[in-house]
Amino acid sequence: MEQQNPNDPQLLLMISLAGGPKHGHAMLLDVQRFASVRLGPGTLYGALSRLEEAGEVEALPVDGRRRPYRLTDLGRQTLTRRLASLQRAVETGLARVQP
Amino acid sequence: MIRLLLALYPATWRRRYGEELAQLVDDSGLDFAATLDIVRAGLTERRRGLTQSLTGGTGMLVGPAYRHPGRLAVLALVVLAPTLVFVVGSLLAYQLGVQALVGPMESANALLNGQRFLDLVLVVSPAIALLLAIVPLVRLDLRSSEIGREAVVGLRLRAANVAVGLVALAIGGILLWHIVFESVMELGS
Numbered sequence A: 001m002e003q004q005n006p007n008d009p010q011l012l013l014m015i016s017l018a019g020g021p022k023h024g025h026a027m028l029l030d031v032q033r034f035a036s037v038r039l040g041p042g043t044l045y046g047a048l049s050r051l052e053e054a055g056e057v058e059a060l061p062v063d064g065r066r067r068p069y070r071l072t073d074l075g076r077q078t079l080t081r082r083l084a085s086l087q088r089a090v091e092t093g094l095a096r097v098q099p
Numbered sequence B: 001m002i003r004l005l006l007a008l009y010p011a012t013w014r015r016r017y018g019e020e021l022a023q024l025v026d027d028s029g030l031d032f033a034a035t036l037d038i039v040r041a042g043l044t045e046r047r048r049g050l051t052q053s054l055t056g057g058t059g060m061l062v063g064p065a066y067r068h069p070g071r072l073a074v075l076a077l078v079v080l081a082p083t084l085v086f087v088v089g090s091l092l093a094y095q096l097g098v099q100a101l102v103g104p105m106e107s108a109n110a111l112l113n114g115q116r117f118l119d120l121v122l123v124v125s126p127a128i129a130l131l132l133a134i135v136p137l138v139r140l141d142l143r144s145s146e147i148g149r150e151a152v153v154g155l156r157l158r159a160a161n162v163a164v165g166l167v168a169l170a171i172g173g174i175l176l177w178h179i180v181f182e183s184v185m186e187l188g189s
Helices: A009-018 A024-035 A041-053 A073-097 B002-006 B011-028 B032-055 B063-067 B069-095 B099-112 B116-137 B159-188
Strands: A057-059 A069-071 B138-145 B148-155
Touching: A009 A024, A009 A041, A009 A057, A009 A069, A009 A073, A024 A041, A024 B011, A041 A057, A041 B011, A041 B032, A069 A073, B002 B011, B002 B032, B011 B032, B069 B099, B069 B116, B069 B159, B099 B116, B116 B138, B116 B159
Parallel strands: none
Antiparallel strands: A057 A069, B138 B148
16 A cells, blocks of 8 residues: 655645646745645755656746746646545544544 | 755756756755755765666666676676686697697696686686676666565576676586596595
8 A cells, every 4th residue: 555644745746736837936835835844945856856757747848047847647646546545544533533 | 055065966966956956945045954954855866866877777786787788798708718718728628639729728737737816717707707797687676666665686688698608607617517526536546
C-alpha cells in the first residue's frame, strides 16, 4: 500500500497546482495558506524536480523571471489516488473518535 | 549568498532549476531556516546526482560499466593478453609439438622462473578479465515501490563481452588445471 503523509511536499505541491498553474513563490504561499506548512525553498524545488521527473508536473514558458508549472494528467491521477487514500484514513479516524 | 548555496547542487540540477530557486529566494527572503533548508536539499541533490552518475541513473549500481560494455571488453582482453599468449603458446609448444614455439616458451619460462609477482599476475589476470567482461552485462536496479525497496537484477547478452568472458574462463580453467596437476605430480614424486 502506498504510504501517505499529508505533509509530504510533493503532495502539497500537487494540491496547489490542482488549482491552476503557479510559479515557485505562488506555490509556497498557497501551501502555507491551505496547509499551514511553510516549505523551504530547497524542499520546494527538490519536490518540484522529482514531480517533473516523474511526469506529474510540467514546466510552462518563463513568465518574466519566474517559471510557472502545471499539473499533468498523470499528476492529476496520482493526486486523486493519494487523496482518496487519505480520505479513507480521515473518514475512518473521524468515525472512531466521534461519539 | 544564494550563488554560494547553489554551488552545493549538482551542475545539471543548477542549470535547470538554479535561476528559479534564486528567484524564489529573492521573493521569499533568505533567513536562517531557509538557508539550512537549501543546504540540506543541495546535499540531498548532490548525493542523488552522485548516485546517478555512478549508476547510470534509476539506481543502477553498475551503470558506468553498463554504459561502456565495448570498452570493458577491450580492457578485459588487454588484461588477459599476457596469460592468453602464455597458455596458448605452452599448449602449442608442449601439447601439440609446434617446435618453432618451444624455444620462445623455454625463454618465457626461464624469465618467469622465480618471479612470483609475474606468476601471480598471470594466474590472476583471467579472473580480473572475466570480471571486467561480465560486469557490463549485469544491471542492478534499486527501486522504491509500494512494497518497499527492491533490488532487480537484469542480464543482457553482448557478443564481445560474452566471447572475452568465455575465453578468460577457458584460459583460467586451463591454468588452474595445470597448477593443480603440477601440484599433485609434485606431491606424488
